[in-house]
Amino acid sequence: MTEQLTTFAPVVDDIESLHPTGNLLVSLPEIDDAGRCRSISVVSEAERGVVAAIAPAGGGLLVPELRVDGEPLAPEWGWQRVSDWIPTASADVSGLALRLDYLAPDGEQGLLARIAVTNPGAAPRKVELRWSGQWGSTVVQHFRAKELALGLRERDDTWTGARVVYAGEDRLLLAVSWRPGPGAAFDPVQPDHGWSVARDGVLDPGERLELEVYVGVAGEPDGASATALHLRRRGADALHTATRAHLDAAPARTGDAALDARLRSNLFFSHFFAQADTVDTGRTVGLTSRSPRYYVSGAFWSRDAYWWSFPALLLADATRARRFLLSTLAAAGEHVAHHALYVTGTRLYPGFELDQLAAPVLAVWRYVDATGDRSVLTAPEWHALVALLDRELREWTDSRTGLAGTFLLPTDDPVTHPFTATGNALVAVALDIVGRLQQSPPHTARARALRAAVRRAFVHEIDGERRWAWAIDAAGEPEWRDEPPLGLRLLPYLGILDGVDDPERADAASALAATSRWLIGGYPHHYPGPFPGAGAPHFASPSSFDLGNRILTGVDDLGDPLAAFVETPMDGGLACESWDPQTGVVVTGAAMASVAGYLAWTSWAAHVGHRRWDDPFPLGGAR
Structure with missing residues (x-):
């Protein structure tokens, strides 16, 4: 009998109409x-x-x-x-x-x-x-x-x-x-x-x-x-x-009434349910959701806070975003890359996750780039984060391939192939950011070298075409899957083709096109229907993560993703982890406030033409 070490998302069996x-x-x-x-x-x-x-x-x-x-x-x-x-x-x-x-x-x-x-x-x-x-x-x-x-x-x-x-x-x-x-x-x-x-x-x-x-x-x-x-x-x-x-006064309006209603209700749900000021001390804390309907509520995930929620928070209230950023970084400290934390920053569910190490660096970049406020770069929380990034990468980077490994996947599940394509692409972004914000040429060079290593390691031949693998093991053997919480669709957004000359660029770009076709034609966790999309072993249904990825990158191979955001019922119009492909109604992860933020800010990004991590992210007069 094989020991089960994966914690799958439970199916919502009490679907009801609520108005949080x-x-x-x-x-x-x-x-x-x-x-x-x-x-x-x-x-x-x-x-x-x-x-x-x-x-x-x-x-x-x-x-x-x-x-x-x-x-x-x-x-x-x-x-x-x-x-x-x-x-x-x-x-x-x-x-x-x-x-x-x-x-x-x-x-x-x-x-x-x-x-x-x-x-x-x-x-x-x-x-x-x-x-x-x-x-x-x-x-x-x-x-x-x-x-x-x-x-x-x-x-x-x-x-x-x-x-x-x-x-x-x-x-x-x-x-x-x-x-x-x-x-x-x-x-x-x-x-x-x-x-x-x-x-x-x-x-x-x-x-x-x-x-x-x-x-x-x-x-x-x-x-x-x-x-x-x-x-x-x-x-x-x-x-x-x-x-x-x-x-x-929140400025996120696109001019499309139906889209704005869905975008703004999810923006506010994320704003008020993915953070809080504590009743006893007043400290600002981050949570994936304050709602008991979310199956792991009342806890902090770095990826959820900084990759999914933070840009929405920034869009709703930039002043508040600064407070959230510094307070949560101070609380999480050296534990920020661990699976899940109590709101105080101590470890709740240990396990190193590579994307959670890089995500807060991207949040700092978003704040500085969008507001022009560089004062956060003098804060001890920023310097501690850069030091942690360097220290953890020394521990988790394979000297032969130059790739960083992870203990858990972006779905928080155990790995069989520890080197992931998008995880390393996100780390390259984090290194690039440190290089720019700290004026550190060594970090910039490391980012360039890591992107090159990613292109060499993850493009493989299969079924007569070259595709991007989700992950590889220590021997370089590929794993053919996807994890929509940081899915392969995001590789262009993460700048994986940056600085690539024509022959290598053409190969990597061709492999990306083949991968996109495979994601809807061959991936076992693609679910067709009136409300289609990609899931994963962790949640076997179309997911908000995949929809957000398609909105962010402008991919329309399943139809207009913004229209899908408006039309999918989800959890009473608010984001959930995944839904039924036939009905569009929540299957797992009801009341998931962090991913509500992801769908809100990616919709805004599509409106303002933000298609790459360092494209401008105008706040439209945010406070």
Whole structure:
């Protein structure tokens, strides 16, 4: 029996329609079609991951309720995103017009939930609105959710006018506080570990009734209650106006309405779910996803952060991008090339990955090149990164071939052939960047030599044509496969033909063309269908990685990749790891925020003509 050492992506077996939202402090990853918010989460440096308040099964931390003329109603909500991020629902029921929205206000450690009813009819109607909820359990997520054996307590805080529920006894961990909006009051009897707020009235024709609830979140009850009061003082309209202005200021617009809606919703999903400011220290951290629906949530991967997420973060907010870059580099330090880290930078899942060593160097280049801000090059984090790059390459480079090896692949799986084509091409880019930013001719020369070694080592004869191999072993034997997270389609983007004279260039370019044909005609993990694409052994379905690679390089051998981005359902319009080729619906890796960033920034790159790593990447007036 062969020992299984690969950890395959689990298939999503609970596909449902959800409407996640959040800000840099608070996440609401599970708002369902009925308008129930099933969890509220923050990131904790002390707990090294995501900490979440979870509703009891079948319930919610926030549940909207509606009675009209004494009868309970269950609206069929239709959902959309205002400003491409704020989940907003509407419905017409019993002759009334309903509206519901959730807002995680910009810069605030809390949220606002609101339900409104308008009477467009000719007769008065009696309406009762209620928000209720209950906290059932508390979990911490690094990869998977682990329930914490913490007691829950509640108190009614007469000082702030809020009701707060909090987890922890000897050590406080998380608190959530509710405060009703204008005209509303707490119900006389409150549920254990929960809350209930109501407002009622008789609506004459044309009148509107709203029920707002302001929710503060903190590491302990006083901070949560004070935040709820602060949000109430600001008021719903002001919070919505300020947050919409912040979102609308993000400049990523192509002029194609359908593309912009898909691009911007994924941009914001990545922005708010692939990073966070921690609830306890305020430190900025990176994560592949804050959502529990992603199968390894609450952890940090260098490749995910710097290759997939960072350019999207840069596009959304260049000032924030600088803070993210320096903070995450400082945390990861010498562990940055290891498989997965806790958000604090310590090792969670060890294993050297060559692409994760090179990816942060490319992120520094993107920031400096796009903003002109060279001050990051004086930061100790940059100098430590360059030293780490040189040190690890000395350890992992084969003296005979000049190629660098890896312990794990870009899918985080074990290798059989340790020298990968795209991994070494990305390392050549990193060396080139150090040469340019540090004015270091030795690094530039090493980049040139490595590219030449890649062209010699990875182009092989097979089936009567010369193609690029994915990898080779120590004896030079090729491996014929692909890994879309850093796929062979990216070789031109990574500059593999740089500085090549005609005969060698013609051979390498011809091999690239043959490889592209093979990827859709012979590769076992190409999946045809209405929503086609390439997967890998790790995820046997078309993937967002492959789609992003095609968008970035402008390859249209499977049709227009930008149109595919717009038309593929994925995970409710947000990126996932892979999808069914017949339906386009998520198969693995739901709520994968980092790859949402990849699809967003590659779509922008296609719009501005960025087709090579050192092409200009204009930010279009980014902050």
